[in-house]
Amino acid sequence: MTATATSARSDLSELGRSETALRTFLHGLPGVDQVGAEQRAAQLGTRSIKTTAKAEAIDLAIRMVDLTTLEGADTPGKVRALAAKALRPDPADPSCPHVGAVCVYPSMVPYVAEVLRGSDVHLASVATSFPSGQAPLEIKLADTRAAVEAGADEIDMVINRGAFLAGRYTEVYDEIVATKEACGGADAGRQGRPRAHLKVILETGELATYDNVRRASWLAMLAGADFIKTSTGKVPVAATLPVTLVMLEAVRDFRAATGRQVGVKPAGGIKTTKDAIKYLVMVNETVGPDWLHPDWFRFGASSLLNDLLMQRTKLTTGVYAGPDYFTLD
Amino acid sequence: MSERVAVRKTYKLFVGGKFPRSESGRSYLVQDSNVSLASRKDARDAVVAARAAVKGWAGATAYNRGQILYRVAEMLEGRREQFVALGVPGDEVDAATDRWVWYAGWSDKLPQVYGGANPVAGPYFNLSAPEPTGVVAVVAPEAPALLGLVSVIAPAIVTGNTVVVAASPTAPLAAVTLAEVLATSDLPGGVVNILTGRLSETVPTLAAHMDVNAIDLTGVTDAELAADMEVKAAENLKRVLRPVSAGHDWSADPGLGRMTALLETKTVWHPKGV
Numbered sequence: 331m332t333a334t335a336t337s338a339r340s341d342l343s344e345l346g347r348s349e350t351a352l353r354t355f356l357h358g359l360p361g362v363d364q365v366g367a368e369q370r371a372a373q374l375g376t377r378s379i380k381t382t383a384k385a386e387a388i389d390l391a392i393r394m395v396d397l398t399t400l401e402g403a404d405t406p407g408k409v410r411a412l413a414a415k416a417l418r419p420d421p422a423d424p425s426c427p428h429v430g431a432v433c434v435y436p437s438m439v440p441y442v443a444e445v446l447r448g449s450d451v452h453l454a455s456v457a458t459s460f461p462s463g464q465a466p467l468e469i470k471l472a473d474t475r476a477a478v479e480a481g482a483d484e485i486d487m488v489i490n491r492g493a494f495l496a497g498r499y500t501e502v503y504d505e506i507v508a509t510k511e512a513c514g515g516a517d518a519g520r521q522g523r524p525r526a527h528l529k530v531i532l533e534t535g536e537l538a539t540y541d542n543v544r545r546a547s548w549l550a551m552l553a554g555a556d557f558i559k560t561s562t563g564k565v566p567v568a569a570t571l572p573v574t575l576v577m578l579e580a581v582r583d584f585r586a587a588t589g590r591q592v593g594v595k596p597a598g599g600i601k602t603t604k605d606a607i608k609y610l611v612m613v614n615e616t617v618g619p620d621w622l623h624p625d626w627f628r629f630g631a632s633s634l635l636n637d638l639l640m641q642r643t644k645l646t647t648g649v650y651a652g653p654d655y656f657t658l659d
Numbered sequence: 660m661s662e663r664v665a666v667r668k669t670y671k672l673f674v675g676g677k678f679p680r681s682e683s684g685r686s687y688l689v690q691d692s693n694v695s696l697a698s699r700k701d702a703r704d705a706v707v708a709a710r711a712a713v714k715g716w717a718g719a720t721a722y723n724r725g726q727i728l729y730r731v732a733e734m735l736e737g738r739r740e741q742f743v744a745l746g747v748p749g750d751e752v753d754a755a756t757d758r759w760v761w762y763a764g765w766s767d768k769l770p771q772v773y774g775g776a777n778p779v780a781g782p783y784f785n786l787s788a789p790e791p792t793g794v795v796a797v798v799a800p801e802a803p804a805l806l807g808l809v810s811v812i813a814p815a816i817v818t819g820n821t822v823v824v825a826a827s828p829t830a831p832l833a834a835v836t837l838a839e840v841l842a843t844s845d846l847p848g849g850v851v852n853i854l855t856g857r858l859s860e861t862v863p864t865l866a867a868h869m870d871v872n873a874i875d876l877t878g879v880t881d882a883e884l885a886a887d888m889e890v891k892a893a894e895n896l897k898r899v900l901r902p903v904s905a906g907h908d909w910s911a912d913p914g915l916g917r918m919t920a921l922l923e924t925k926t927v928w929h930p931k932g933v
Contacts, residue, residue: 649894650703652870 362540371571398433413445430624436477443481455482461562463488474512506553529557535567547580557593568598597630673838675708676848697856702864705852709821712849717819725766732759762813789922791819793872796865804830814917831855866891873898
């Protein structure tokens with residue numbers, strides 16, 4: 331597989347050089363069967379996960395949470411409290427794992443970095459004029475560099491949906507490549523240079539069709555995304571099971587074609603343990619256990635964590651827990 | 660013309676203003692009717708519905724809550740015959756209707772009787788006001804089927820609490836029919852939730868639930884179960900109302916005890932002359 335993958339990779343890396351080649355490739359991707367995708371997603375959602383399997387799923391889901399606060403009202407105190415919660419989600423139970431990452435605005439990164447220093451919890455920052463992405467490229471790149479310099483080791487960028495929907499694919503491609511460079515990608519070898527993972531937010535709620543979601547997924551992966559993420563959480567339609575299914579199929583096919591594994595992060599609207607477990611079932615059934623790890627699958631969420639903790643407490647104590655006993659944010 | 664076949668009713672649960680079947684799909688027979696047999700998960704769902712309703716119900720004005728309880732009495736009056744057909748004596752339906760009216764009147768008076776200004780040694784207005792405790796789990800008495808049920812639900816909700824009621828396993832038809840009355844009385848969904856089935860399944864779940872603030876064990880006849888439930892309720896310091904004795908006279912003046920047992924007191928210090 332490695333041999334064919336290497337040759338295939340060199341083919342695909344040429345695509346970004348010409349608008350025509352990129353368009354031909356993206357529009358040559360097979361269309362998504364909308365009814366089929368929705369039915370498949372609904373069917374996987376009916377699986378019943380109980381007892382020990384549920385306990386494992388909950389712990390895995392907690393490790394996959396990107397604990398997020400992206401509000402105009404965020405203060406240093408609030409993000410510090412959130413970071414402390416990320417390190418130890420359930421202070422009453424030392425066996426509870428820490429979350430995958432904390433996700434904040436760039437200006438809040440230094441405060442979170444203080445708290446997370448020395449821990450295994452990653453620090454993600456949104457960048458590139460989140461959430462609209464409607465700013466000049468220079469500003470977006472400066473935004474990214476500032477976040478990386480401040481200590482973020484994961485950058486959540488938004489794609490330029492305006493350009494994507496207008497069919498200017500190379501523009502979107504070049505922006506992702508440039509942002510990847512701004513994350514320190516080009517200088518990865520040089521000592522002391524920060525190097526951040528790049529998550530590319532497709533904002534699927536604004537892409538209108540599953541075909542567009544598939545194209546945007548491939549476009550982001552071709553341009554070097556380490557992760558593809560569904561949504562900003564700032565538009566009414568956020569992560570859904572069918573959209574995530576289409577993206578999971580894309581990363582599966584991309585690995586088959588190039589040998590490079592890309593992560594997936596559904597974000598927004600995932601609030602309950604039941605929802606989270608549906609996603610985990612879908613990951614297992616679509617791309618397999620290789621992706622069942624916080625390095626390859628994340629949940630962008632805030633209120634989900636409390637529900638996971640309450641369900642975890644229910645399993646360990648046998649008694650339904652109440653929200654009074656968990657922090658508000 | 661063929662003869663008409665009567666339509667038989669399935670008696671379902673009442674959760675969040677809707678009438679779902681038990682998630683377990685189980686039912687049992689009472690007076691030749693199918694009645695849902697609620698499970699632990701139904702109890703959990705009912706608590707979620709009750710908790711979601713607390714903010715709106717406790718935040719409604721006392722005047723508005725009184726109007727709604729009076730509306731329940733109006734609806735109940737209109738369905739008198741339906742209860743009689745289930746075997747509830749007509750006198751009992753009337754007494755239950757009057758009890759709704761009696762409690763409805765208390766909604767905007769209880770804060771004056773039970774709260775008030777406290778004399779303090781300092782330049783402050785010091786005011787105490789009763790507030791609802793939150794979600795109350797209620798085990799309804801076995802008899803009288805309707806009057807007993809109304810006498811435990813009305814005092815809990817009139818002050819702004821929401822309730823999850825475990826109906827009497829032997830007399831659930833009156834409880835579900837009362838739910839139909841409540842559903843047509845402008846009572847917001849989730850304020851009253853009614854579970855039918857075995858007490859041994861639903862009550863321990865409710866007693867141990869950390870998001871329930873009080874439990875009324877009125878209808879528990881088994882002393883051992885009652886003691887066990889008190890132990891479970893102690894975990895999060897629920898307010899507990901102990902079972903009433905078998906010969907309790909439900910038609911007597913109920914007094915304020917059932918209302919005041921399910922309240923918290925908020926006291927505010929306000930500086931004078933500022």
